Amino acid sequence: MKILRILRMAFNSLRLNRLRSILSTLGIIVGVASLILITSFGYGAQREILSSINKIGSDAIIITPGKVSDVRRAFSSIGSTVTKPITYYDLKFLKGQIPGVVATPSLTTARATVKVGANEITVTVSGVNEDFLVALGYDLALGRGFTSTDVNSFMNYAILGSKIANDLFGTEPPLGKSITLLNTKFYIIGVLAPQGNTMFGSVDRNVYIPITKLISLTNTNSLGAIYMKPPKGMSKDVLIALVTTLLKNRHGVENFTISDMEQFANLANTATSILTTALTLIGLIALIVGGIGIMNIMLATVAERTREIGIRKAVGANSMDILLQFLFESIVITVVGGMIGIVIGVLGAQLASRLSPTAITPNSIIVGFTVSVAVGVFFGVYPAVKASKLNPVEALRYE
Structure with a gap:
């Protein structure tokens, strides 16, 4: 009291x-x-x-050019000497040697302008293949993803991030409409669902086109990375060993780094x-x-x-x-x-x-x-x- x-x-x-x-x-x-x-x-x-790491999956691996011992340097040139870059042809080679593997490239322009009529927006353009939705864990809100035929035929197709689609077309459905990108007309076949900020930046403001088309337009074939998932029944460790052997034999030197998503999560x-x-x-x-x-x-x-x-x-x-x-x-x-x-x-x-x-x-x-x-x-x-x-x-x- x-x-x-x-x-x-x-x-x-x-x-x-x-x-x-x-x-x-x-x-x-x-x-x-x-x-x-x-x-x-x-x-x-x-x-x-x-x-974003969980979307990709714990069994995914990332192959980057240059040999480094620290995963923190995997996406930079610090501490590595790139004597032989990783190219789209390396990716095709690996897919041909490992049946059922899921692999997509990372080839990105610094900045580019996309035009729809008088409307212009600065965006990031990424060249991808038919596996990129599965490999990176992205979902579509509208349309479809790329097929191997789209990629091999250098098709002028594009998939828009959600914010870019909204900025360019507002509430109008963008599927089938065209945009001007890299001085080339592209037709929209898909729109990504909102992804938010990921380990790859703001995906919602990216434009995706077939990598073969991007290579032909920019004359650039060196990849920043390859994202890969093992085929059904294969472990991540077996995939790492197999990729290491195949690329080392192909390049004549182990001038690349393989990291897994567990390392990036840690x-x-x-x-x-x-x-x-x-x-x-x-x-x-x-x-x-x-x-x-x-x-x-x-x-x-x-x-x-x-x-x-x-x-x-x-x-x-x-x-x-x-x-x-x-x-x-x-x-x-x-x-x-x-x-x-x-x-x-x-x-x-x-x-x-x-x-x-x-x-x-x-x-x-x-x-x-x-x-x-x-x-x-x-x-x-x-x-x-x-x-x-x-x-x-x-x-x-x-x-």
């Missing part, structure tokens, strides 16, 4: 000094909301990357965990700053209420009663601020998801609320102890 009475007195004190209480609470609100919001970006990036987990930890620390710093603000205001409150403390002690309150009252005031401020901060942080993350992937986890909410209460206790102890140690005689004489 005594605890409830002290807690009620703490609430009454905060209610009587509303402006001071609101200012104290603001620091905690901003700190908790910031913690939830910024960590949602880290968890969102992790979810998107791992989702790398993505590590990178996003570091990012999320860094963002969490930034949010915690904001909370600590809010706690320092509470301590400063509570110290000022002790000075303002010195006479009140003296009167309470004179009528029978002991040092523990005074300590608990001021400590409860700090805790109430942080609990209320933490709850409001959680609501604002969650709403902010949901709004931010329209611009960038976000993910709100129970851990970020629990950590934010727990730390806010801990901040209230930690930074409220010193002012509470100082108030409890005031001499009642000197406090009553205080003006």
Whole structure:
């Protein structure tokens, strides 16, 4: 009962000094909301990357030119010397030697302009084959994918990413319509379902054409990578050994790197965990700053209420009663601020998801609320102890 009475007195004190209480609470609100919001970006990036990796499948492998020992360098020239590039003919050779294998190339232009009437948009153009939907785990919203006949016949066909289709045609069905790309007319045979941000960038803003057509238009045959899945009944390790032997014999040197999706998943987990930890620390710093603000205001409150403390002690309150009252005031401020901060942080993350992937986890909410209460206790102890140690005689004489 005594605890409830002290807690009620703490609430009454905060209610009587509303402006001071609101200012104290603001620091905690901003700190908790910031913690939830910024960590949602880290968890969102992790979810998107791992989702794109899972779409491809854990049994997939990626062949990149140049021999490197670190998967982080697989898509760059750092640490490798490409004496013999990987070409589309290497991909055709591997498909011919490994019946049933699923393999698609990565041949991409830097930027190109696609035109529909007077409407022009800058896009990324990727040359692919008939396996690219299965190999990369993409789904179609409309139309069909490429066939081997389309690829071998250098057909002027295109598949659009969802955002490009919307930007060019709006609500009109784009199938069968033409676009001008690389000074060539292409006919649309398919539109991808929204894919979001993947490990390959923003797929929704890409245009896909047969790789044979892209090679003929750009005179470029060197691939950035080959994405491959083993045929039914073959393990990933057997596929890696087989591809290594075939390409090494074909090139005369093992001047390529084979990575698997498990390596990329581990790398993505590590990178996003570091990012999320860094963002969490930034949010915690904001909370600590809010706690320092509470301590400063509570110290000022002790000075303002010195006479009140003296009167309470004179009528029978002991040092523990005074300590608990001021400590409860700090805790109430942080609990209320933490709850409001959680609501604002969650709403902010949901709004931010329209611009960038976000993910709100129970851990970020629990950590934010727990730390806010801990901040209230930690930074409220010193002012509470100082108030409890005031001499009642000197406090009553205080003006």
